[in-house]
Amino acid sequence: MNEIDSCSRRRRERIRSMKKPTILLPLLLLLSNILSFSSAADFCVADLTLPETPSGYSCKKPTTVTVSDFVFSGLGVPGNTSNLIKAAVTPAFTTQFPGVNGLGLSLARLDLAVGGVIPLHTHPAGSELVLVVQGSILAGFISSSNGVYYKTLNHGDIMVFPQGLLHFQLNCGDSPAVAFASFSSPTPGLQITSFALFGNNLPSSVIEKVTFLDDAEVKKLKKVLGGSG
Amino acid sequence: MNEIDSCSRRRRERIRSMKKPTILLPLLLLLSNILSFSSAADFCVADLTLPETPSGYSCKKPTTVTVSDFVFSGLGVPGNTSNLIKAAVTPAFTTQFPGVNGLGLSLARLDLAVGGVIPLHTHPAGSELVLVVQGSILAGFISSSNGVYYKTLNHGDIMVFPQGLLHFQLNCGDSPAVAFASFSSPTPGLQITSFALFGNNLPSSVIEKVTFLDDAEVKKLKKVLGGSG
Amino acid sequence: MNEIDSCSRRRRERIRSMKKPTILLPLLLLLSNILSFSSAADFCVADLTLPETPSGYSCKKPTTVTVSDFVFSGLGVPGNTSNLIKAAVTPAFTTQFPGVNGLGLSLARLDLAVGGVIPLHTHPAGSELVLVVQGSILAGFISSSNGVYYKTLNHGDIMVFPQGLLHFQLNCGDSPAVAFASFSSPTPGLQITSFALFGNNLPSSVIEKVTFLDDAEVKKLKKVLGGSG
């Protein structure tokens, strides 16, 4: 390409001939011009003191942002599985990790002791991708058309759960299991079916009518899960 | 699945053996952990006192949200059709119904007296789906490529109007007509062509040049519709 | 605006001086030019014989589209409520009404006989707006943070259910109820919790582990709802 070659020659001469002081002033002006129209649109670290909007939280002032806003260190510690479900979920959603605000993703750590369970639940606002790093996990979901998809996942396996569909994870192995769940939203939400049914004050009679469950079953589980009504 | 069976046995024993006090404390901790990372991302009831953003209004504090924020009761009353167009539109957009903020939809009631008309208009920000519940309505739209699509809709019929295209509804029947219009946005907007042409102070000469309409016609309709210039 | 006035004078003279034949040829060329770059982007009536994509179905050829593609007439007839739930849902989603493909909305009719129920369910892909047109309906939803929102809706009332959250409708009145549900997607999906739990072959032991339900309850409801395992 002849035109490029002649371009090149011109340019190399130009660079060599410019002394540093000559370079520096127009360079600073140039940088200043370029940087003046860069905005914070690269990221929007959440300012949790400001109201939320449908697209996420308002942004912290860019001048106050540091690398710590983009790093989260809570997922290296096993969650406490001494509870009813013998499992723990440690989230890094916007509220815990403001740096993911507006960036379309988030993470959580799942710890399942032997026999542990992440009960049937949905994420209304995001799809989920589970990666098993320790032990084995039986995981599955149910589709809108009542298709059932489940499989035992071992170390290195991943499974995807489409947004909004009922799914679960179980540790049916002989040792604790650990997995990490990615989400396609910084705030995917979490609705655990049994807690939604039995862990609040929605009247038992309503629950029974909308689920076909027996009154005895509903009342019993409300006691277990702290509900009333 | 043998592994599930053994899982099951272990779990049933575990649940039975746990007395309620043993269940309750870890359960509360668990619930607290789970609820602590739920955010208001489920919904974002508009706080109309705060500025709007491109994605909608900022959200009311979740702690102030009640069921009333999700219910709107204004669409059961017929609108007042004693006007130029013998029709009325009763909207439930964000401004009237803050609960739809950020949720991707809204509704309006259309009342058309005999001979009533919803004049030619567009919704810049949403598609529309009209359902006729009383009487009959002649409805139609025009596409970008000048295709014309219209039909008389009777009780139970629905018609969809793609976003941004000119459309209209007419009551050419013998009795009042009522319809409900769904929109694919909580703020679909509404631009009525004749009001936009004749109901403001855009100079007549400009209107004539950009529409080919006669000066006499423009001036006359400006008088009727309250415009000037 | 002097420049506009002189513009106007020139133009009116030009229009008047042009005879129809003089107008017609350049007009046709102009129309042809304009229409040549209009595309089918206004709408995309689903061609259900072609594969679906993440954004919806491929479009029918625009030349084959008629007004019938934008009109759906199935919602005027009450659904058949002689079933277990004494209710019926008559949808106008893409599969039934290809005209809504890609337009961001759809509709369904809900019929609830006395005591009828639309069981607890979610729509993974859309928010819902229910309008009661006859009778009364007790409707409610549960949020991710376990907030419970329910109310009795009467004629003309509307209630919004955010995407992906568990919700239900009940007819606790003395007469049949009818409502129309708008959705913020042409394919919102529908996952009925009890059918998802008990209407397929997901093993009972898994269900019990992930919901805390008793084996007896699970087995019983599997029989009622046609499940197995």
Next chain:
Amino acid sequence: MNEIDSCSRRRRERIRSMKKPTILLPLLLLLSNILSFSSAADFCVADLTLPETPSGYSCKKPTTVTVSDFVFSGLGVPGNTSNLIKAAVTPAFTTQFPGVNGLGLSLARLDLAVGGVIPLHTHPAGSELVLVVQGSILAGFISSSNGVYYKTLNHGDIMVFPQGLLHFQLNCGDSPAVAFASFSSPTPGLQITSFALFGNNLPSSVIEKVTFLDDAEVKKLKKVLGGSG
């Protein structure tokens, strides 16, 4: 940062010690691995022979894509303004310029002779940004709330027209005007109000009812613009 320094030393030694043949094979494997998971998601040049979808056309095979797919040369030639509106629009939308498919933008050239006009119109699917490069143009739009915004634009001026709103451009100057219009969609659509009203077979009586225009005016303009009915 000591750890980086030691890293650096190790690396420089490694690079220097690797002879080219040693580099080349693992490099090729590496490149092959990396390139194997790159997809065509960078771009999606439209294959106009395949059906459209709500998100745009299906993509040409990446192996058939060349630089010519990303370059369009039609906007340097003035459009033919010998027509009714003394203006021309030369588009580079997907149909003319398949390379913009799925990329969120497109362009068009506007030529306005003295007295020329781009008649009142909307773009249902995109916002517009007009840049004047020659002459002067009176441009304006009307908002949903009937606000009127217009100004004379000179060389180098730009004006933005929000999606879906009625707007126009006029050349009220003494010389031909040229502008370029950017759009926020590869297929913004174009609906010219007067052509939509008078250039098709929508019955005159309907037009009169939905616009308040006189029958005489409607009939006259239908003759001028080639409509019927």
Next chain:
Amino acid sequence: MNEIDSCSRRRRERIRSMKKPTILLPLLLLLSNILSFSSAADFCVADLTLPETPSGYSCKKPTTVTVSDFVFSGLGVPGNTSNLIKAAVTPAFTTQFPGVNGLGLSLARLDLAVGGVIPLHTHPAGSELVLVVQGSILAGFISSSNGVYYKTLNHGDIMVFPQGLLHFQLNCGDSPAVAFASFSSPTPGLQITSFALFGNNLPSSVIEKVTFLDDAEVKKLKKVLGGSG
């Protein structure tokens, strides 16, 4: 269509029979009703004093918006090319032109003196469409799969650069070149590769490890471009 004809007759009589005072009051009520539910959703002129959100800035109060918010006059003046790259970029992004906030597009002017260069760069948040209006520009981009696409663009040529991909523009001609770049975002961002590598305080050792560049080269360019470390 007989029903339309009878409609028409009724309407024309109605309009004629209404005297202006009769028209005006219900018209004003009607207009008031219609305008009362129009929102600012048409546009959202940025209030730069308020925090940014993931979807853009909060909106100025609609009552304070004038036509000046939609017009920007800075692109008619050549940028100052007396700098290292012999080029200038004059942006009209949200920060300079608040009217584009939330509207999905923006614009910039590119001036390239003879031998000028817009160095290799990306726009993380938008695709770009360059239109050459003066001179000629060698422009190109590199795809994820390492495909190279470049061409000399002359007056009237446009080239599209998909979002996020490395691209550049060079003036290898004999006269100054001017182009205008449209973007598919009001804040597309700008990351110039060499400035990102050499214009900040990222340690040289890190740069060398992640780019394979020689220490001498890195140190030299850090001096030229104002970096350190």
Next chain:
Amino acid sequence: MNEIDSCSRRRRERIRSMKKPTILLPLLLLLSNILSFSSAADFCVADLTLPETPSGYSCKKPTTVTVSDFVFSGLGVPGNTSNLIKAAVTPAFTTQFPGVNGLGLSLARLDLAVGGVIPLHTHPAGSELVLVVQGSILAGFISSSNGVYYKTLNHGDIMVFPQGLLHFQLNCGDSPAVAFASFSSPTPGLQITSFALFGNNLPSSVIEKVTFLDDAEVKKLKKVLGGSG
């Protein structure tokens, strides 16, 4: 709530009184009705034999989908780090894992031997979240405004990299490092800066002009990385 109580009583009687045969037929009809309007909108497993579209691949027929479509087992095996960069990336993007098509996320495994590096690169189409599971990784990114953010990440730490920005990972520790990278897109793309500069046939003179790099440096790295020109 008295109305609910009476509802409940009626319903329990109804259920008890229904014998299984009575339940089964209307149930099957009901299920059939419900399932008939479920669509494949829950997910869209990619059919890689069909063309791609801007929103992803067309979907496999739902009837051919099994759980294997939602599980990927390639991330448990360390990648081969015997190459120039002493690192490997094992992706699970759409091409490898068709189940993520249209679901908004994907995953990859990163293996970095001692001194290994994932060279400076961008993902044009998605943000990234890196989780370190073994060893330690120095990771960082550069913003559009030339801010530099880097930190050493240890086991359990995560760091987010906004879409489209230059970033890198280095193993400056004493042992192999392993991390998993989530992306906010099923096809985030990958552009490695040095490969894009030196690994193809973009002429050296162009590279030098657009980066300020010396000809010697460019030529040398082209040899190392397999480029030409």
